[in-house]
Amino acid sequence: MKNLLKSAAVALAVSVAAFAPAVAQELKIGVAAEPYPPFSSPDASGKWVGWEIEFIDALCGEAKVKCVVTPVAWDGIIPALTTKKIDAIIGSMSITPEREKTIAFSDKYYNTPAAVIGPKGQKFDATPEGLKGKILGVQVSTVSADYAKKYFAPVVSEIKEYQTQDEANQDLAAGRIDATQADLITLQAFLDSDQGKACCETKGNVKDDPEILGAGIGIGLRQEDKALKDKFNAAIKAVRANGTYAAISKKYFDFDIYGK
Template sequence: MNKTALLGALTLCAASFLAHADEDSLRIGIEAAYPPFSYKTPEGNVSGFDYDIGNALCEEMKIKCEWVIQEFDGMIPSLKVRKIDAVLSSMSITEDRMKSVDFSKKYYHTPGKFAMKAGNVINDPLVDLKGKKVGVQRSSTYDRFATEQLEKAGVNVVRYGSQNEAFLDLASGRLDATLADIVNTDESFIKTPAGNGFALVGPDINDPKYFGRGAGIAVRKGDSVNTARLNTAIDAIRANGKYQQVMAKYFAFDIYGE
């Protein structure tokens, strides 16, 4: 065999190996700082609804989940440069994000809500929060809503690398309010000792322009293979009961939404 033929054969073998590796595993980005959806246990292990759903999907697809922990605002850039193959970290399916990435169908859908000291009343956030400090997670859908709606109405928006940082500042009095997913806020703040004396207030925040059609799994633009197999797996675990088993572990209601 001449050198050219040998090089061609080796290239084909390498391509075949990489394709096989891609089929057998999926590198999934997760924040691990967004309970009860994703968090680290005291032993340092990743846990949460997102993590368990991801493992159920990988089991259904008969592939290995390779979890990559990183901050939320770095997820889409990491996806674009192929450090990860998918993002399963409570990322809302929005028109803005769909310009950069593709999504699976939703795997849950919940509204946002403000948290403040108990006793506060919010009828119109654009009026009642004027001049107050409201914390949001950077690069989240709540950040975009706050930038385009709250800031323009005179609200002082403070951005954080993680939602937990915003909860800490709210508890210490450095914020007047925070806006985040209703389940995350209730489970990881209101129901904890740090959230004593705080409450969920005001209307549900769920404008589809900002918050889309629920949380989906992001993949690279044009990745029809992973989009299709993730959609098939989501349908399968909802049909065979595995989705409901995971959901019951974390919630007393149907988080899938309408």
């Protein structure tokens, strides 16, 4: 009798589970805690906004997962992923061979060049010859920092590292450094501000090096999370195909940031 009752209970549980509504998978999506406009930054109320935040919403809606934006200090964001404090990084992280030794990446979801900006009226370009003897600011733990150390360290007087790109921009505006290197779009957002318009201008894009600058921006994932990678890759293709990607991008850019 006990066995019959047990079997009936199991059957009932299975039956209830079969008709229960599916619970959406919840993922913690890591973004840099430091503002990175126009991709991600907190507004006056503390809500995170920007192109990448809207992209996350669209992507997760397409993938049918619940996503929670989780700010993490940039220099600790990969350890946060590998120790399962977050489930993915959607924070303008370049796909590089060095990072792929530790984590996996989705397909790219945008790709823009790295550039150098400096004071108006000073003529130099984004080359080792142009930056010779100058103080160059970069954000710590970025591909631009790695690039600067390889190509510019032998000729500049100093490479100064900052926790945020905004700090580098502020020091450039104040004359404490001579130039800064970062993603072109992020630097353009600064140049379009009142402060940026007054002080600074683009000196050019740096020469490409895919080994350092990467093959575009991708979603950082744990290497074992292959099913999640497939799900995000499918979602990236879908939002590009159905026009959602273009609709979001038009709010922030006047060109296609997806790249070649």
